[in-house]
Amino acid sequence: MKIHEYQAKQIFARYGIPVPKGEPAFSVAEAEAAAQRLIEATGIPVVVVKAQIHAGGRGKGGGVKVAKGGVAEARALAEKILGMQLITVQTGPAGQKVRRLYIEQGLDIDREIYLALTLDRDRRRIAVMASREGGMDIEQVAHDTPEKIHTLHVDPVIGLAPYQARKLAFALGLGAKEQMRQFTKLLDGLYKCFLAEDCSLVEVNPLVVTKKGDIVALDGKMTFDDNAEIRHPEWANLRDADEEDPVELEAKQVGISYVSLDGDIGCLVNGAGLAMGTMDIILHYGGKPANFLDVGGGATQEQVKKAFQMILRSDKVKGIFVNIFGGIMRCDVVAAGIVAATKELGLSVPLVVRLEGTNVEAGRKILDESGLKIESASSMGDGAQKIVAAVKPGAAA
Amino acid sequence: MSILVNKDTRVVIQGITGEYGSQHARACLAYGTKIVAGVTPGRGGQRFEDKVPMFDTVEEAVKKEGADVSCIFVPPVGAADAIVEAADAGCRLVICITEGIPVLDMVKVRRYLEGKPTRLIGPNCPGIITPEECKIGIMPGHIHKKGHIGVLSKSGTLTYEAVGQLTALGIGQSSCVGIGGDPVAGMDFIDVLELFNEDPDTHGVIMIGEIGGGAEQKAAAWIKANMKKPVAALIAGRAAPPGKRMGHAGAIISGGKGTADEKIAALEDAGVKVAPTPADMAATLVSLMK
Numbered sequence: 001m002k003i004h005e006y007q008a009k010q011i012f013a014r015y016g017i018p019v020p021k022g023e024p025a026f027s028v029a030e031a032e033a034a035a036q037r038l039i040e041a042t043g044i045p046v047v048v049v050k051a052q053i054h055a056g057g058r059g060k061g062g063g064v065k066v067a068k069g070g071v072a073e074a075r076a077l078a079e080k081i082l083g084m085q086l087i088t089v090q091t092g093p094a095g096q097k098v099r100r101l102y103i104e105q106g107l108d109i110d111r112e113i114y115l116a117l118t119l120d121r122d123r124r125r126i127a128v129m130a131s132r133e134g135g136m137d138i139e140q141v142a143h144d145t146p147e148k149i150h151t152l153h154v155d156p157v158i159g160l161a162p163y164q165a166r167k168l169a170f171a172l173g174l175g176a177k178e179q180m181r182q183f184t185k186l187l188d189g190l191y192k193c194f195l196a197e198d199c200s201l202v203e204v205n206p207l208v209v210t211k212k213g214d215i216v217a218l219d220g221k222m223t224f225d226d227n228a229e230i231r232h233p234e235w236a237n238l239r240d241a242d243e244e245d246p247v248e249l250e251a252k253q254v255g256i257s258y259v260s261l262d263g264d265i266g267c268l269v270n271g272a273g274l275a276m277g278t279m280d281i282i283l284h285y286g287g288k289p290a291n292f293l294d295v296g297g298g299a300t301q302e303q304v305k306k307a308f309q310m311i312l313r314s315d316k317v318k319g320i321f322v323n324i325f326g327g328i329m330r331c332d333v334v335a336a337g338i339v340a341a342t343k344e345l346g347l348s349v350p351l352v353v354r355l356e357g358t359n360v361e362a363g364r365k366i367l368d369e370s371g372l373k374i375e376s377a378s379s380m381g382d383g384a385q386k387i388v389a390a391v392k393p394g395a396a397a
Numbered sequence: 398m399s400i401l402v403n404k405d406t407r408v409v410i411q412g413i414t415g416e417y418g419s420q421h422a423r424a425c426l427a428y429g430t431k432i433v434a435g436v437t438p439g440r441g442g443q444r445f446e447d448k449v450p451m452f453d454t455v456e457e458a459v460k461k462e463g464a465d466v467s468c469i470f471v472p473p474v475g476a477a478d479a480i481v482e483a484a485d486a487g488c489r490l491v492i493c494i495t496e497g498i499p500v501l502d503m504v505k506v507r508r509y510l511e512g513k514p515t516r517l518i519g520p521n522c523p524g525i526i527t528p529e530e531c532k533i534g535i536m537p538g539h540i541h542k543k544g545h546i547g548v549l550s551k552s553g554t555l556t557y558e559a560v561g562q563l564t565a566l567g568i569g570q571s572s573c574v575g576i577g578g579d580p581v582a583g584m585d586f587i588d589v590l591e592l593f594n595e596d597p598d599t600h601g602v603i604m605i606g607e608i609g610g611g612a613e614q615k616a617a618a619w620i621k622a623n624m625k626k627p628v629a630a631l632i633a634g635r636a637a638p639p640g641k642r643m644g645h646a647g648a649i650i651s652g653g654k655g656t657a658d659e660k661i662a663a664l665e666d667a668g669v670k671v672a673p674t675p676a677d678m679a680a681t682l683v684s685l686m687k
Contacts, residue, residue, distance in 0.1 A: 119500060119504070119580060119581070121580045121581065121609075121610045121611070122610065122611050122612075122615075124503075124504055124507045124508070124581050125504065126501075126504065155508065156504050156505045156508045157508060195501060198499055198501060200500065225499055225500050225501065227473065227497045227498060227499045227500060228499035228500075228501070230473065230474055231474060231499070261636075261638065269554075270554055271552060271553050271554025271555070272552060272554075272578065273550070273551065273552020273553065273554055273555035273556075273578065273605070273607060273633050274552065274554035274555050274557075274558060274675070275554075276552075276607060276608070276633040276634040276636070276637060277552075277555055277558070277631070277633045277674075277675035278675075279634075279636035279637065280633060280634065280635045280636045280657075280674065280675065281674040281675055281676060282636070283635065283636040284673065284674045289636055292637070297535065297553070298417065325554050325557045325558050325561065326537065327523060327535055327536055327537050327553060327554060327557050328417075328420075328421075328535050356561060357537050357540070357557065358537055379676055380558065380674075380675060380676045381674060381676030381677070382676075384674070384676070
């Protein structure tokens with residue numbers, strides 16, 4: 001789960017991580033008032049108006065603007081950015097509508113540093129990555145000049161060792177006494193934050209050194225480990241439903257895993273691996289999957305029904321492939337869920353069903369007796385070929 | 398022969414009174430697995446299904462019933478603790494079925510297990526089966542057949558798919574291991590491949606990986622240097638777009654790393670034959686064994 005920059009910075013502040021003064025704003029009037037307060041508090045007439053969307057690359061997309069002319073200019077920028085369809089490298093061509101702003105004090109920046117904490121799967125440790133090349137596309141830096149990225153791994157027994165933080169500070173050119181103190185304190189705070197908030201990513205790009213020599217987190221990106229949601233009831237208040245795919249959100253509420261894709265063949269599968277495999281085999285035979293849908297191992301009839309209805313309601317779906325290899329999942333439960341879904345919404349596209357595993361006979365019987373026009377498949381390969389043929393232009397529905 | 402578990406394996410089930418735990422304990426018992434104990438704190442002294450003795454701690458189950466392998470069905474928040482308890486009790490193998498354990502919990506658990514004799518399979522996996530001897534986990538027992546092919550996989554349902562294909566061709570399995578698809582888990586591909594390589598009764602291996610991370614590439618390098626037996630593989634997720642989590646927390650392509658193409662190239666370079674589709678896993682292995 002992702003959160004906004006302003007939310008990440010509010011959390012940073014609780015861990016003693018220096019962030020610029022700022023206020024979120026949900027309207028132009030709020031933005032104007034926030035700019036007014038910031039300018040009064042800092043005595044400097046420069047504020048930054050920042051679009052709050054979950055995708056990165058906001059600056060290049062025109063979602064971050066500096067107002068040097070005081071409150072009136074800040075208001076004008078807020079009017080421009082709020083409500084705009086912000087297109088960045090991460091949003092896709094449709095962009096993301098800006099519904100929230102963050103109004104922040106302007107800083108005199110000397111230089112920019114990249115700093116991030118994430119999980120290194122291969123080392124099974126939290127990794128701290130930093131580079132003097134802040135503000136840049138860090139993946140590009142990692143690709144072109146890997147020697148410019150400094151990485152350290154944290155042993156969970158010891159935690160972040162002070163020497164590691166010092167070593168990183170020296171590597172980043174922050175060896176002077178006061179900067180060393182500020183940086184090691186900030187990094188310690190970030191590590192504690194990462195652990196306590198169950199993050200999977202914390203990225204500060206850029207971390208800046210101001211002209212006065214202070215170290216400040218100018219940006220903040222925070223992603224939480226979805227598996228830890230159960231011990232973080234506060235995440236409910238941080239979630240911004242506008243930033244999430246409404247269909248994926250609905251699926252989550254039902255307890256199934258769903259990802260929208262660009263194709264036209266809807267898939268209902270049990271198990272993440274088989275669901276990925278089903279998408280692959282559709283692609284292999286020349287079709288395009290419309291979604292990844294894993295009903296999970298222990299889905300109820302109601303969950304299967306809701307999952308199937310999500311596929312049925314999608315306009316782009318021209319055919320549906322149900323691929324079940326029942327381990328824990330019972331085939332009769334799947335069949336009953338499908339029939340219940342079609343009773344409410346009907347079935348106007350070809351449906352190919354492959355059922356295998358537990359209670360398969362009972363499942364087939366339910367489908368046979370439903371009166372639905374279903375083509376059954378003897379195997380995964382057979383089913384994939386049948387559905388791809390059925391949705392081809394000119395094929396009889 | 399087989400790897401890790403056989404007819405003499407004595408199993409304790411942690412979380413035996415929960416909904417999933419009890420359902421699958423029954424299925425494992427019906428398969429013939431020696432479930433010698435169950436653990437649910439507070440239920441010590443009672444019996445599961447009027448036969449399997451229950452204990453408050455894994456330590457008692459090990460001491461009194463000689464359990465050497467634990468299978469965990471404890472809910473996600475308590476699952477890491479359950480793994481630690483099983484390791485401390487001296488279980489040589491811990492199989493954690495639980496899905497959805499916070500990844501930072503697993504970072505600590507893996508660190509804790511370093512240098513200890515306990516092996517961990519999972520979490521978020523179907524478990525392990527040696528057909529017609531011992532089933533520990535949630536896989537459907539009836540699709541398996543005793544034989545000489547080892548199956549190892551990050552994905553539960555794709556394991557069933559591979560096993561189903563093998564059995565349909567009349568080919569049995571020595572052992573089938575689901576290692577799970579979480580970013581931080583126990584035994585990896587190489588750990589299991591080493592065992593299959595040394596097991597005289599395993600004559601070939603099907604390995605099922607997926608997008609994300611670098612485990613398949615590392616396994617490919619190991620196979621190239623060490624593997625004496627034919628290996629067929631499948632990499633799931635070729636159709637998955639970058640940056641999207643496909644159910645398994647681990648199955649995500651980030652920063653162009655961990656793509657299906659990258660993994661397939663590494664495996665093919667190691668002499669592994671990669672199945673063109675998930676429907677061809679058994680046929681691909683058969684083509685190698687002729």
